[in-house]
Amino acid sequence: MSELISQAYERLRSQGGRMTNQRRLLLSILDSLGEHPTAEELLLIARKQDPDLNLSTVYRTLRWLEAENLVSARLFAEERRQERFDAVLPSEHHHFMCTNCKNVIEFDTELLVDIKSQFQDSSGASVSMGSIVLYGLCPSCRQGSVAQELDREVG
Numbered sequence: 001m002s003e004l005i006s007q008a009y010e011r012l013r014s015q016g017g018r019m020t021n022q023r024r025l026l027l028s029i030l031d032s033l034g035e036h037p038t039a040e041e042l043l044l045i046a047r048k049q050d051p052d053l054n055l056s057t058v059y060r061t062l063r064w065l066e067a068e069n070l071v072s073a074r075l076f077a078e079e080r081r082q083e084r085f086d087a088v089l090p091s092e093h094h095h096f097m098c099t100n101c102k103n104v105i106e107f108d109t110e111l112l113v114d115i116k117s118q119f120q121d122s123s124g125a126s127v128s129m130g131s132i133v134l135y136g137l138c139p140s141c142r143q144g145s146v147a148q149e150l151d152r153e154v155g
C-alpha cells in the first residue's frame with residue numbers, strides 16, 4: 001500500500017471514519033496518476049469505474065485529504081482558474097507547467113535555501129516554506145513547435 005493510502009486509512013481510523021469504496025477509488029487514482037489533476041479530471045477517470053460518482057463527492061474527499069495534509073491544492077496561471085490537486089505528502093517541491101498541454105513536471109532545487117535566507121535577512125520575516133512555478137513548453141510541445149516552424153520555412 002502506498003504512503004498516501006496507508007496514511008489516509010490511519011487518519012480515518014483515528015477519526016472513527018470509514019474507508020468507503022468511493023474514497024478508496026479516488027485515493028488509488030490520485031496515487032497512481034502521479035499528476036496534478038483538477039477535480040473534474042479526477043471525476044472523469046473515476047467514473048469509468050464508478051459511474052455514480054459525482055463532483056461534490058470528489059470535492060468532499062479532496063477537501064478532507066487537504067485538511068489532513070495528504071494532498072495540497074495548487075493554483076497555476078491558466079486561463080481557466082482552477083485548483084489542481086497534488087497527491088504528495090507535504091514536502092517542498094517545485095513545478096513546471098507546460099503552457100500548451102498543461103503537463104506538470106515536478107522538480108527539486110537546493111537554490112531556494114539561498115533565496116529564503118536572503119529574503120529573511122533583508123526583510124526580517126521568517127519563511128516556513130516556498131514553491132517555485134516555472135512556465136514554458138514541455139519537451140514534446142517544444143519539439144512540435146520546432147517542427148511547425150520548419151514546416152513553415154519549407155512550405
Ligand SMILES: [Zn+2]
Pocket residue numbers: 036086088093094095106
Ligand atoms: Zn507537485
Ligand SMILES: [Zn+2]
Pocket residue numbers: 098099100101102103137138139140141142
Ligand atoms: Zn506540453
